[in-house]
Amino acid sequence: MAGIQFWPEMTGLDETLLKRMESFKQVVPIFTNVIFDTSQPHANVVFTDMFSWLDQVLKVIKAHPETLFVIRAHPDESRPGKASQESVAEWVQERGVDSLPNAVFVKPDEYFSSYEMIQRAKFVMIYNSTIGMEAAIMGAPVLCAGKARFTQLETVFFPQTRAEYMAQLEEFLTSEKVSAPEVHRLNARRFLYFQLFRTSLPFDHFLEPDGIWPGFVRLKDFSPQDLLPEHSPTLKAISEGLLQGGNFLLPEV
Template sequence: MSLNDWHPIRELREREAWVFENAPIAAGRRRVLIYSMDPWQLSAFEQFLHLAIERKGHEAVTVYFDGLLPLCAWENFEVAPPPRDKLRGRFAFMHGCMGIASRGISTYLDEESARSRAEAVVAGVRDPELEEMRFGGLPVGRIALRDLTQYSLGSFVPRRAEDYLTFRRHLVHAVMSVELARTILDAERPDIVVLVNGKSVMYSYMYELARLRGCAVTTWEEGGYFDASVVLANDDRAIDFPIDDASWQAARRRPLSPAEAASVEGYFARWRKQEARFYKYYGREERDIDRIRRALDIPPDAGLVSLFTNIIWDTNALGKDRAFASMFDWIRRTIDWAAGRRNEYLVIRAHPGESRLVFKTRTPIEAVIRDHYAGGLPPNVRIIGPESDFSSYEIAAHSRCCAVYTSTLGAELTLMGARPLICGTPFYSGRGVTRDIESAEQYFRILDSKEEGPGVDVVGLKKLLYLVVFKLVKRPEFFRGIHGHPQQPRIAIETFEGFPESMPVFNGIVDCILERRSFVSPPERVAEGAWR
């Protein structure tokens, strides 16, 4: 990631230092703690937020990762952690350029004694009891096991001795993180805590402890639907793209304007053509269903049932279970259902992102399935790997029944008229606009054609998608495109004079954080490239 964008900001910040002098104290002054654990390019958002909070007469405290904890944001199962000095140096450079007075987490705890205490706590728990371990009022065993799925880039189920050693290392991190969060919250007494995601190894424990204590929390994350964007949530996880009920009910009562409907339809048309954002899932999409059938050795007169899976370690899928115990439970039980149905074929489409993203999935869904069935996979089950160019859209369109877990594909297929079954709890479920599955029994009755199941409301779904894509997801004015990846935005600002009110989108974000308002409601730009 390039840090070159910060050099002109440093010069501007020094030249316009007067802008940040003598800011009046706001009525009802808030103390905002920014818990910054990752010096990625997108963290410029936190730094602009710090400055904006101070400019508005409130108090900002930025706390950053400088070591201390056993894990860091720049490591996973495949990537070794960088030297701590590198991360400290990046934070020091960024904050220095922005003129931010920040403090490292080592300010709050002594590393040696904190680690010793944590290791003693974890050592006192037997392997079979680790998952149910609690500390500081939090279910740290379950949280650590969940976060290990993302960290390990695949399914993590401790069975071997080395698995339990990994689990214990993460629990030491968990105990230290809880103690750190408790110490920071006690020392700083913030009114609001701001952090990334809320469901990942570096942020889960501060998020959970702050919520447990009744402290207001704002989470933010890469926006997903546009390059150089962010999504935010107050007292919820931004990664879940939550829409508050009041905003949804108001939107549901109001008809979409022709322009709003066209913007949703146009966006998802571009999404299907891989033109809406940076991520690409097909090389050359194969849309001929007859060729797909022949390649999969499926007779032309056989019926199709299709499943479309998520990436196992995607935080959008973790803990999003309702009718089934997990995504794999859903897949396994559907395979078992398909066994013996000779003239109907089950097609399981692995998520293309398993092999096409920067980090490859360590336990691809096909490998998990074949390992579970150990050569005994029913003959009428077909698995399409992530590298395949076979069109998910065409497979779904030609299926008697199609189903997703939490993928956005479920919303796309609903817009297309394919009426997929939604078997997990993605952001668009639970609103009465998609065919949400409430129980495994209901799911199999629908597959057996014994029940029609819930209907769809395509107009209502368009209203919901408009709220998420064009209202909830934000494109702050200081992000100007990307360097080569959505997590590496180009950062630029011409002047701090009038900041942050000179940036209507970003200023609206700051006000929503301070005033605890819905991020759907502030005025924004409209249409492609313009804002209301």
């Protein structure tokens, strides 16, 4: 969802949460995804789906009262015009997660900074959300449960079986300190650069916000000549990819 502004503002962690964090030995944020995301069928290589993973994580939460787990819903979960019909918020309510003394649920429309939470975390848990890559760039250890674009490189801890994942999670929770190797940060930076400046094809010449729903677009008025490969780097990359076996990448500058 690059380029979409989900929130009108971003705030720091509030005093109530900060005081609650201080009463625990350690803090572990859990960043979820949206179940309808197109990445999900590809992500489910260790767990059946994200909710299957969350059910296993819930058992761990109950077994570790010394740890405060902060479950953060993805902001796209309640976006107008695209709200999820199967949400983490519903899962939290059905499982009674909010009643646990060592669990906090952050709704998708709560605007506090995830980055400040990452800075205070012992390690970070994700399913396959992009914030895992951002956390890796920040130097945080990231435990990933689902296949993501960035798991093609060594950017996060990504156990390949459910048993290995649960064992790694337990090890992280009981270790005095968890550190990420420097290669995670370097690879995450490289991956983000490639994603932003080589693989992302800009269509801003042809599309504009529809003015109704955040993240929805409509066609602009443009000349048919603008669609010729020689007039658009984006269309050139697509044309060469389809007709000449190209790699659909923008040229490096």
